[in-house]
Every structure is written in structure tokens, then in C-alpha cells.
Amino acid sequence: MRKNILITGASGGLGRGMAWEFARRGRHLALCARRGDRLKELRDELLAAHPSITVAVRELDVTDHAAVFEVFHSFRAELGSLDRVVVNAGTGEGSPVGTGGFERNLRAVNTNFTAALAQCEAAMEVFREQHSGHLVVISSMSALKGFPGALTAYAAGKAGVLTLAEGIRADVMGTQVKVSTMLPGYIRSESNTHEGQRRLVVDTETGCRRLAAAIEREPARACVPAWPWSVLGVGLRLLPLRVTSRMGAVARRAEGPRARTAAADHAG
Known part of the structure; x- marks a missing residue:
């Protein structure tokens, strides 16, 4: 059993x-x-409900790559080992490419891919030294599309971490x-209501329970x-690009400029 679990982006959303x-x-x-204040509140709530567990917290911006390594190793020292690391921190911001939103798209890619690489590097250093562990x-x-x-930039960053994890798994x-x-898929949370896709949405508690399982x-x-996401995922890869283009237009009309899939809401 994986006893000691590290989760990034843990102060809100899926984390x-x-x-x-x-x-x-x-x-x-x-x-x-x-958000260190929210982390401390969460720690207190968790310990009140489950006094037998240990909850260690650290404030961390995952785009500070040196800090990622420092925090991960300090957690390992405090708990004795890290059995599972969940690379969850991310951002859902983005703009259509070529519309003046380069800085926003750069932040999305840096957070969702480059910072995820730093987290994977730090986690794998620990796991290789321990000769065991579970990277999530x-x-x-x-x-997938x-x-x-x-x-656009958000999906590209998430495609990058999908391939990154597959390469680490092969290694x-x-x-x-x-x-x-x-x-x-669509999991409702504090900043993601997914009102435009109600039939596909699950509430936060249900979504996180299934995610943990x-x-x-x-x-x-x-x-x-x-x-339905295992089935929809197969269809999504096979859909012509003109269809997903129309899907994106519908999502923008339904939810406005912040439309995105649930995994965007885990920046913490």
C-alpha cells in the first residue's frame, strides 16, 4: 500500500x-x-476529521523549479519516504494563438508542461533512490486532440505531459x-461549472472519488x-478536426473565454 502521498496543487479543485x-x-x-493559507486550513480540517494521519504542508509555486526539488526532498525527509507523487498543479488559462495572448499561452505551457517536468524529475529522483514509488x-x-x-495551448501542454509520462513509464x-x-473529463469544481456540458458533468466529490480509485x-x-470518457476518448481521437473545431465554438458560447476541461482546475 502507498502510505505517504504527495499532491501538488492541493489547496483547491481536484487536488x-x-x-x-x-x-x-x-x-x-x-x-x-x-495558496499557503488555504493549505493550512485544509490541513486543520483533514486532521480534525482523521486524527490518525500525518498532514505536512508547504507553500510552493511549481514554476519555481528549484523550489520543487527542495520541497519534494523536504517532504521525503519529514515523512521518511514518498510512496506516491501526484503531479496535479496546473492552470487553465489560454487565448487563441495569434490574438495577442502569447504571455497567457506561455504561462499555460510553462505551468502545465515545463513545471510538470520539474515535478516528475524531482519525484523520480526520490523513487530511483528508494527503488520504488508511484508517479501519477x-x-x-x-x-487527445x-x-x-x-x-489550444492548454491541450498542447496536457498532450506533452501525456507523452512525458509514457516515456518515463517505458524507462x-x-x-x-x-x-x-x-x-x-468534466468534473465540476470551484471555478469550473461546465454548464454547457451538463449531461457529461459529475460533481466534485464523485469525480475525485473516482479519480482516487x-x-x-x-x-x-x-x-x-x-x-463515458473511455468511449468518448476513442471517438475523440478519430473525429475529424472540423468537428472538434465546432465543439470548441459551442463550448466558448456556452461558458465564455474560460471554457476548458476539468483538469484545468487544479492550480492550487
Whole structure:
């Protein structure tokens, strides 16, 4: 059993929800995010509900790459080991390419891919020294296809971490280090209501419960929730680009410029 679990972007959204799910399973937690005050509140709530677990917290901006390595190693020293690291921190911001939003798109790619690489590097350093561990990368269903508008850079970054995790998995295949990629669909959270796709949305608690359950199985890849996203994922890869272009236009009209898939809401 993976006893000590590190989650980045844990102060809100999917990260916070996963923290609660693993606390209910009696796991010790190492939680980090930019919003230190919210992390401390979460720690206090978790310990009040589950006094037998340990909850360590650190304030961390994952785009500060040196700090990522420092925080991960300090968590390992405090808990004695890291058994699972969930690379969850991310951002959903973005603009259509060529419309003056380069800085926004650059932040999206730097956070969702480059910072994720730093987290994977730090986690794998620990796991290689321990000769065991479970690396979990939170990607997105949007990683499976190019999307228009505000989703373009976001989807590209999430496609990058999907491929990154697959390469790491190939590198450690046959060892005691496991690598899983999660592809969340529409999960409602504090800044993602998905009103335009109501029939496909699950609430935060249900979504995070299924996400934690999928992580516990340690698959190479999982769409979450499995139904209908495992089926939709196959169709998404096969759809002509003109169809996904229309889907993006519908999403923009329904939700405005912040339209995106649920995995965007885990910046912490």
C-alpha cells in the first residue's frame, strides 16, 4: 500500500478533493500549493476529521523549479519516504494563438508542461533512490486532440505531459516504480461549472472519488470517470478536426473565454 502521498496543487479543485479521498483511506499526506493559507486550513480540517494521519504542508509555486526539488526532498525527509507523487498543479488559462495572448499561452505551457517536468524529475529522483514509488500525472481528455481557441495551448501542454509520462513509464518498466496518467473529463469544481456540458458533468466529490480509485489501481492510463470518457476518448481521437473545431465554438458560447476541461482546475 502507498502510505505517504504527495499532491501538488492541493489547496483547491481536484487536488483538494484527492487529499480528502486519500485521507479517508488513512494515508499520510504531503500537500503543496501556492495558496499557503488555504493549505493550512485544509490541513486543520483533514486532521480534525482523521486524527490518525500525518498532514505536512508547504507553500510552493511549481514554476519555481528549484523550489520543487527542495520541497519534494523536504517532504521525503519529514515523512521518511514518498510512496506516491501526484503531479496535479496546473492552470487553465489560454487565448487563441495569434490574438495577442502569447504571455497567457506561455504561462499555460510553462505551468502545465515545463513545471510538470520539474515535478516528475524531482519525484523520480526520490523513487530511483528508494527503488520504488508511484508517479501519477494528471493530464486531460483534451490531450487527445487539438482544440481551438482558449484551449489550444492548454491541450498542447496536457498532450506533452501525456507523452512525458509514457516515456518515463517505458524507462522504468519492469521495476518497482510505477507510472500512471489520469485523463479527467468534466468534473465540476470551484471555478469550473461546465454548464454547457451538463449531461457529461459529475460533481466534485464523485469525480475525485473516482479519480482516487483509478489512481489506486495504478493503471498505465485511465479516463476518469471511466464512463463515458473511455468511449468518448476513442471517438475523440478519430473525429475529424472540423468537428472538434465546432465543439470548441459551442463550448466558448456556452461558458465564455474560460471554457476548458476539468483538469484545468487544479492550480492550487
